[in-house]
Amino acid sequence: MLQLSQNCDLVQTQHTRMFGYFTRLQIGLFLAAQSLVGSEYNFYLIFTYCKDKKMIKQRKRYSVTLGVVLLAGTTVVSAQIIKNGPYIGPAIGYYVFDSDNTNNAEDAFHYGLSAGYQFTPKLALELSYFRMGSEIKDSMVDEEGTPQLAGEDLDINMFRVDGIFNFLSNRWTPYLVIGYTRLSQDPQFRYDEDDNPVNVGLGFKAAITPALSVRSDVRGYFDEHGESDYGVNLGLFYLFGSPPAPPPKPRPLPVKPPPEPEPIVKPIDPCTLDDDGDGVNNCDDLCSGTPKGSRIETTGCRILTVPKKITLEILFDSNKAVVKPQYLQSIQEVAEFMRKYPSTNTEIQGYTDSRGSDAYNRKLSQRRSDAVRQTLIDEFGVAGSRLTAVGYGESDPIADNVTAVGRQQNRRVVARIETVVEEVEKSVR
Known part of the structure; x- marks a missing residue:
């Protein structure tokens, strides 16, 4: 105790x-x-x-x-607590008035009834009525002019509307209460409206059964007159509703038969395995993890399709069709590309700037493309049947013809060679 x-x-x-x-x-x-x-x-x-x-x-x-x-x-109550629904119950308490209170009332016990609704396990709204049998504190004259002597009976009615906020939602629950209170007394000593204090408090609730609980709290009452009253409350409440369904009982585990003895397995030669399924065993496979459906060669590596290309671009002086020595290296690279990929052919395209007549420029561009074609044949041995030279004159400029720099870029010969070849994937070993 x-x-x-x-x-x-x-x-x-x-x-x-x-x-x-x-x-x-x-x-x-x-x-x-x-x-x-x-x-x-x-x-x-x-x-x-x-x-x-x-x-x-x-x-x-x-x-x-x-x-x-x-x-x-020694054991804990295992029944599930009802957590939602309406509830009702009697309550008693003790009310301590402010030492300077103008209600002219002695501290007193009160009794009454509370009813509410538990919306969630942590939130409830409650209405309460209490009757308080107090005494007149000091001899005074009430609002009607009737003299009242100290010690005479003073009846006080208390109405409350409270919000209750549970910190937990189990068998032992501390809670916060905030609400509105209305006090009315007879005889009335105040010459204004009845008291309407706000009450704030802390309490504790303990469940006795899934539906029955005992609750106690301490509250402060604060009104518009600056007075601070205090009180304690004790109540027994019954919550209507059904407790949550208990969790289903676990099904008994099936009895497993004793394990059968493992068969004796002969060791497998790893060289007979083919993990990636490409048809080449692991010992001979130089490229493991080959995706299914890939074309492979005898080492287990994929045959890849790879695009190849090269571009040639040569610039000429105005009204000239002579290939400058500085471009021979680029022409040689094109020749080597075509020797490496003998199935390739190309068109050599010649262009001019916009000065001069269209007919003259077309002939000049043809001479330029012929000069590059002949260099590939004479200097680097590319077969003429693989080369076509075409002059397009001043058409398709790549820069403006107003400035000298722009005209220089338009006096050009270009060739683009593209092909697709098959290559074997490099070994990962």
Whole structure:
């Protein structure tokens, strides 16, 4: 058992004791429950309120004590807790008014009923009504002019609308509560509207069964007059609805027959294997991992189709058809390409700039293409049957003919040779 106390002398459980200028009130609540599956645990809650009152200066000191002890059995309740649906339950509490309160009310117990709806495991909305039997604190005259003496009965009604936010969603749940409160009293000492404080608090909820739980919280009440009241609440709530379906029981594992003895396997010669399936065994395959469907040669390497090309471009002086020595190296490279790929042929195309007549330029471009063709034949031994020379005159310029630089680029002979050949993939070994 755990019991906390402040500004109180020795307090005996579940007894009221009065002496001197001190008044002590103690409430003990014992709850014992048995779960749906038969597991048993005890819940022992002690709520202690102590009030010390000095008559000389009317100075008050308050202490609110809440102790909780849980004695659990050796097993845990396994039933699933209902987490959504409507709920209802009775509640009691104690309300401590601000020491300077204008309600002219003594601190008092209250009792009532709360009902709400649990929308999700962590969010609920709740409506509550409480009746508070207090006493008039100081002799005054109420709003109707009737004198009221200190100590006479003062009835207070309390209505609350609260939002409850659970930090967890299991058997033991701390929670935050934020809500709106309306207090009305008879007789009325205030000459304005009834109190409408906002309440904020922290509490703890413990499930006794899947549908039944006990809940306790401490709250502060803050109104528009700058007053701060405090209170504690204790309630027992029943949640309607069905608990979530328990998880299906695991199916029993099938009994496996004893394993059969593994057959004796003769070792396989790796050279008889063909991992990539190209028809060449692993020992002779120089290119492993050949894609299926590829053409291969005897070493297991693919036969690849590779495009080959070369381009020749020679520039000429104005009104000239003489091949300059600086272009002989380029012409030689074309000749070597054609010797390497004997199936290739090419057209040698000659061009001029735009100066001069079209007929003259066509003849000049023909002489230029003939000069390059003859160089390939005479100097580098390319067969004339593989070469065709054509003059296109000033057509198809590649630059403007306004500037000298542009005209220089248009006075040209070009040849493009393309072919496709088959090559064997290089070995990866």
